[in-house]
Amino acid sequence: MGYDYIALGGLVPRRNEEIAEVLDAVREETAGEVRLHLLGVVRPGLYDLMRDCGVVSFDSSSPVWQAFKDASDNYYSADEDGHYTAVRIPQANLGLPMRLVKAGKLDQANAVQAEREALEALRAYDANTLGLPALMDVLRVYDDMLGTQRKTRTPWDRIQRTLADRPWASCPCPVCRELGVEVILFRGANRNRRRGFHNLWWTQRQLEQWRGDQA
Template sequence: MKFFLPDSQDLVDPSFDFENEQRAKDRRRQRHDLYAHEVFSQPAFDGFLVSKGMVDGFGALGSRYTLSQRLRLSQIGAPEFFRVNRAPHPLQIMGDCGAFTYVKEQKPPYSVDDVMDFYATCRFDYGVSLDHVILDFLPEADAPGAGPRAVPAAIRRRQELTLEYASEFLHKHTRGRHAFKPLGVAQGWSPQSYATSVKRLQQMGYDYIALGGMVPLKTQDILRCLQAIQAQRAHGTRLHLLGVTRTEHIEEFYRLGVASFDSTSPLRQAFKDAHDNYYHNGLTYTAIRIPQVEGNTSLQQRIASGQISQNQARKLETACLQAMRLFDSGRRSISKVIEVLLEYEDLYAPDAKRNHAKDYERTLRDAPWRRCACDICKHLKHHVIIFRGAERNRRRGFHNIWSFYRHMRDSGTDTHEFTVGQQVAGLKERACRTN
């Protein structure tokens, strides 16, 4: 099973000084900053997923690329743009249209030709057919006796449109003799409707099929859809889950024909989740919050209103950073570190329903970064567990990607056939500790 990392131009600055929090004066982002695969000496994922919607930008979302980056991508192609030759093992690049960027539109803003030109110009290894996301999940439509009215016409139209695009996409791919491998997209509103889409895509000639629109679904609903698809899936047909991880069920996904998936969850949890910010051996830990005084909006507002002094805030911020430094060198106890962390927390988050005392105690007691073999943890040490600024947070996200992939691979074989018994055990252990 392969893991593709969706691209959103997440890079880190190798010149960043974590003690003084300064960058090199001659730093140029595109030239000097590093992608995740350039940071590690061991594999962390199998490839990138690059979305046309992310590159071009659509509506209020905008592009994650500058104009010069978009031009450069089209001129030199994705392999050179992402510097995949610097990865510790071969990386493949999959392109898709980024259907969630235009999900509210009546129809996609692109044509099949637009999408194919994007894939060919960027020199992707795989290309996903143009699709239109169905967000509604209506399993009751599969019940005996449920008529056509159980599913609104607009939803059915999205499925038909996606299948029409897939047929046109495959026809033009064959006629144009494109080098990238085509994937047809299956959209549905229920287990049987997904199975119908897969059946029709196979009849067109697809043997690699991406399942779209499943990100909002509960895990059991995804499994129900995969089980329905299994009854229609031909021998040799592979499935790709767009935007879905659900690590505790990957073994079941594999048995039901899933050959690959993509997800930003390991990266985003590093700085988006309230508690699960750091991965280690199937467990998750809460990162230590030490926000920058100048970078915390609510804290700045309280300073501006005169509720607290800026000197007091900076003094506590500095004390927290110093406490973590001393703790990692064995010169400060856990209780003393937590004491100063909570004092600062009372200042920047006075209205919080509960503090992080128990979470911090567990994180500091286990100190998982000391046992991690990834290049980031070995280099950053305690800085990787500090929730503070993009350079630390993004590196922790990179670590999560590495940790997730390593745990996935170490539990399986060289052909990516793996089980997640250890990961499930880790999640159960975490649940017991939490409760």
């Protein structure tokens, strides 16, 4: 072919097993002698195979966009049960709460109060002055106000796991050290973006750890 460095695209929506098939097929053609770049693919589970197939680089924006687009895996973690789900406490003066207020289906003063109480309860839980069951109750009061017509149901089991495990308290990344419990709030572009930087930091650590294991 005459090329010694090739980019492979179109793999973003593929499952790990499918990407592995593609890499195996490419390896048969190149005998591992052509360097490969994977477009948009970061899969720690495939690092070994990627190395064996001649992948020397990849890029991906998913650690950042998952922080605010993914409904469940939006706070990366090495926990054996997988990534965590951030806690949604939407701003009462924006988005869905505001639409409900304008439609006459939600009292604005009640929403503002429920929002404030949810935030206070989360911070009190973080400070160990409120228990988990009490926090869950307060979160549900605000969530119930936002109605049952939403496309995605609130994943309470996943949120409870996040709160019980407190991953923000043990994460050594600069974002979690600075933001504390705020990083786990799914709320506002700024927090969501910074949770994306936690995800990016975590992805980098995973890669470094893998490299260290090779040495």
